Amino acid sequence: MNRPLFALVLTLTLLPSAQAGDATKGRQLVDKHCQSCHGSEVYTRPDRRVTSLDGLHKQVRRCELALGLTWFDNEIDDVSAYLDQRYYKFK
Numbered sequence: 001m002n003r004p005l006f007a008l009v010l011t012l013t014l015l016p017s018a019q020a021g022d023a024t025k026g027r028q029l030v031d032k033h034c035q036s037c038h039g040s041e042v043y044t045r046p047d048r049r050v051t052s053l054d055g056l057h058k059q060v061r062r063c064e065l066a067l068g069l070t071w072f073d074n075e076i077d078d079v080s081a082y083l084d085q086r087y088y089k090f091k
């Protein structure tokens with residue numbers, strides 16, 4: 001493997017935010033894109049539909065597709081991390 005490629009692979013491997021999701025970025029995405037149909041009341045209502053972290057990822061994906069956006073998986077992770085930390089608190 002040549003050296004620049006090796007350095008890149010090493011950097012990507014060591015990046016901590018690779019899978020965990022970045023709640024700060026997630027918050028920016030939600031503030032920018034996700035206020036047109038509902039506000040945060042759906043995340044906190046007593047009969048909310050999402051009951052697991054996995055379900056949260058799926059719902060974020062559904063709403064993102066309804067908006068016609070084309071987010072990457074890591075953006076779904078960021079938004080899920082933000083909603084989980086701020087509202088759902090699954091972990």
Ligand code: HEC
Pocket residue numbers: 030033034035036037038042043047048049050051056059060063064066067079083
């Ligand atoms: C096109 C309209 C629309 C947009 C835009 C939208 N949503 Fe939704 N969202 C809905 C509807 C409809 C529901 C279901 C409400 C219900 O069940 O009463 C929902 C529910 C949800 C829930 C589940 C709430 C619960 O009950 O636990 C989450 C999480 C969610 N949306 C996240 C998002 C995120 C993140 C975005 C931005 C990408 C977004 N939504 C943008 C229509 C939308």
